[in-house]
Amino acid sequence: MRFLGLVWANLTRKKLRTTLTIGSFAVATFLFGLLVTIRGAFSGGADVAGTDRLTVINKTSLIMPLPYSYLSRLQQVPGVAAVTFATWFGGVYQDERNFFPQFAVDKDSWFRVYSEYVVPGDQLAAFMRDRQGCLVGRALARRFDWKVGDRIPLRGTIWPGTWEFNLDGIYDGHRPGVDTSQMLFRYDYLEERRAFGKGTVGWYVVKLANPDDAVKVAAAIDGGFANSPYETLTQTEKAFAAAFAKQMGNIELLVLTIGGVVFFTLLLVTGNTMAIAVRERTAEIAVLKTVGFADTVVLGLVLVESLLIAGQGGALGLLLAKLFTLGGDPTGGVLGTFYLSWNAIGLGLGLALLVGAAAGALPAVAAMRLDVARALRRA
Amino acid sequence: MVTVDGRGDGGLIRVRDLDKTYRRGSEEIHVLQGLNLDVGRGEFVAFMGPSGSGKTTLLNLLGGLDVPTSGSVTVAGDEITAMSSARLTAWRARHVGFIFQMYNLIPVLTAFANVELPLLLTRLTKAERRRHVAAALAVVGLADRSRHYPRQLSGGQEQRVAIARAIVADPTFLLADEPTGDLDRKSAGEIMELLARLVSEYGKTVLMVTHDPRAAERAQVVLHLDKGVLVEGSALGAAGR
Numbered sequence A: 001m002r003f004l005g006l007v008w009a010n011l012t013r014k015k016l017r018t019t020l021t022i023g024s025f026a027v028a029t030f031l032f033g034l035l036v037t038i039r040g041a042f043s044g045g046a047d048v049a050g051t052d053r054l055t056v057i058n059k060t061s062l063i064m065p066l067p068y069s070y071l072s073r074l075q076q077v078p079g080v081a082a083v084t085f086a087t088w089f090g091g092v093y094q095d096e097r098n099f100f101p102q103f104a105v106d107k108d109s110w111f112r113v114y115s116e117y118v119v120p121g122d123q124l125a126a127f128m129r130d131r132q133g134c135l136v137g138r139a140l141a142r143r144f145d146w147k148v149g150d151r152i153p154l155r156g157t158i159w160p161g162t163w164e165f166n167l168d169g170i171y172d173g174h175r176p177g178v179d180t181s182q183m184l185f186r187y188d189y190l191e192e193r194r195a196f197g198k199g200t201v202g203w204y205v206v207k208l209a210n211p212d213d214a215v216k217v218a219a220a221i222d223g224g225f226a227n228s229p230y231e232t233l234t235q236t237e238k239a240f241a242a243a244f245a246k247q248m249g250n251i252e253l254l255v256l257t258i259g260g261v262v263f264f265t266l267l268l269v270t271g272n273t274m275a276i277a278v279r280e281r282t283a284e285i286a287v288l289k290t291v292g293f294a295d296t297v298v299l300g301l302v303l304v305e306s307l308l309i310a311g312q313g314g315a316l317g318l319l320l321a322k323l324f325t326l327g328g329d330p331t332g333g334v335l336g337t338f339y340l341s342w343n344a345i346g347l348g349l350g351l352a353l354l355v356g357a358a359a360g361a362l363p364a365v366a367a368m369r370l371d372v373a374r375a376l377r378r379a
Numbered sequence B: 001m002v003t004v005d006g007r008g009d010g011g012l013i014r015v016r017d018l019d020k021t022y023r024r025g026s027e028e029i030h031v032l033q034g035l036n037l038d039v040g041r042g043e044f045v046a047f048m049g050p051s052g053s054g055k056t057t058l059l060n061l062l063g064g065l066d067v068p069t070s071g072s073v074t075v076a077g078d079e080i081t082a083m084s085s086a087r088l089t090a091w092r093a094r095h096v097g098f099i100f101q102m103y104n105l106i107p108v109l110t111a112f113a114n115v116e117l118p119l120l121l122t123r124l125t126k127a128e129r130r131r132h133v134a135a136a137l138a139v140v141g142l143a144d145r146s147r148h149y150p151r152q153l154s155g156g157q158e159q160r161v162a163i164a165r166a167i168v169a170d171p172t173f174l175l176a177d178e179p180t181g182d183l184d185r186k187s188a189g190e191i192m193e194l195l196a197r198l199v200s201e202y203g204k205t206v207l208m209v210t211h212d213p214r215a216a217e218r219a220q221v222v223l224h225l226d227k228g229v230l231v232e233g234s235a236l237g238a239a240g241r
């Protein structure tokens, strides 16, 4: 674009001001990046939940169990590729404040359904051999500085007593955003030791042969168990995760409010800056028009300038936010995921550009409408 | 030929019954009232007149920067007073070179980039633009100052850059509003020398407003703005009456 030199000259005319404005965008988008990341952590991975999985829970309440006998019936529902299940353990490690989720899972089927968990082959083999074995996520291991081979005692709150586990392996997510703040141990160990609740599981997870069949398969499952003592509620993992996250409070609203205020403030600040920048140049804009620059070109020059500021600041802020999240969860594992997705980065950049366009719009229109004869007299 | 009685043959510029009335609140200021003017190609015309007599107003109307209350301005057959504002802008880019008292260079652009501005609106390639700019800067004697910014130039040099900008796209005519009004005598003399040379050597048509009788002397014709119309005169006063 042949006018780029002109836009560049205008951008660099007040370097400090331009830098500060770019900085405002960077700060706002950095904050946006962190807010989105934290929101993602609290949404219980709803954003990265598998689209090919259904969660089957007791229709009455999530905390009510389902019979183990449903396993074979679920496996026969058309469209179901695999079934696994889990039970919430609710153990305490040393102190109540050290909360993290623990699930008793079926060692044979769990990883068939949760293919995003990656466990080194020898560690998985050890887990398979070890009835008291457990696997913990990378973030959880880091939080308590656990190593393979450690013995982890938990105080049971649902099933009393001290339960000891051997840390056989540490799992990672094979894509970013997978929750690695959890502990998995063997259902057969729970079943053997617990005094009540035998023969039940917390919930089932169904892997679909074809994600498009979600609605059909869910209806078939719930229909199959209708009017039984244990009616089921089957929903997508995403819906399940979202419902689960609701129990954490309305983080979404908090994040939206903070984000909204930040971007609105940014709009006011940069709108004012752009207005001043253009007003200072009234005489020059008049000269451009005198020379024959069309109104639309003058409009475009101001808008492009504003968008360049927004784009640079936005890219910088989001890049810093990304680097920050790559550095790991600063709480040391309390947040299950600490991941800024490329989608969120795109959204942040889009928002920054939108603010840039809005901030530049009024001054750009003013520049477009400028009456040359009048402006030249004032110069 | 330059005539002001409305009976000329136009040649290049033909102005008929030009009225311009400004309204300030309830008060009406009749600046131009039935002004006529005919200017041929290659003429060098100076407009004189007291401050507030409407000289700038007239130049703005001739250059399509403003629209008259009534009357017409026709340049090389195009009636610019009938054009839409967008067409007028495009017309200015092709046909008019403006020179102002305060030079009006863009401070953040080099002399080269300032001169190049009008060419950005043409289809010329970068290399062609560079050649044209170099040629224009050579004409005004500033070939060695192309990388300088306006603040690194003297007033006279700034005005010469402005003249290079005015001529670079080879416009049909040049309009200069008190081009020496802010310059010392020596620089003013150089600028007038340059404008006169543009007319004599390059065959340009120049219409210039000036207060300075020395400057007006360089022109072939001196016209005085008096009560809203033009009258022929000399550089030393509204003679001929």
Ligand SMILES: Nc1ncnc2c1ncn2[C@@H]1O[C@H](COP(=O)(O)OP(=O)(O)O)[C@@H](O)[C@H]1O
Residues within 6 Å of the ligand: A374, A377, B022, B023, B024, B029, B031, B049, B050, B051, B052, B053, B054, B055, B056, B057, B058
């Ligand atoms: N936009 C405007 N609104 C009202 N009056 C104006 C405007 N522009 C110029 N005038 C008036 O028109 C008259 C002529 O102005 P101008 O053409 O600038 O004169 P000159 O250039 O000869 O000094 C002056 O009285 C000036 O105050």
Ligand SMILES: [Mg+2]
Residues within 6 Å of the ligand: B055, B056, B057, B177
């Ligand atoms: Mg004037």
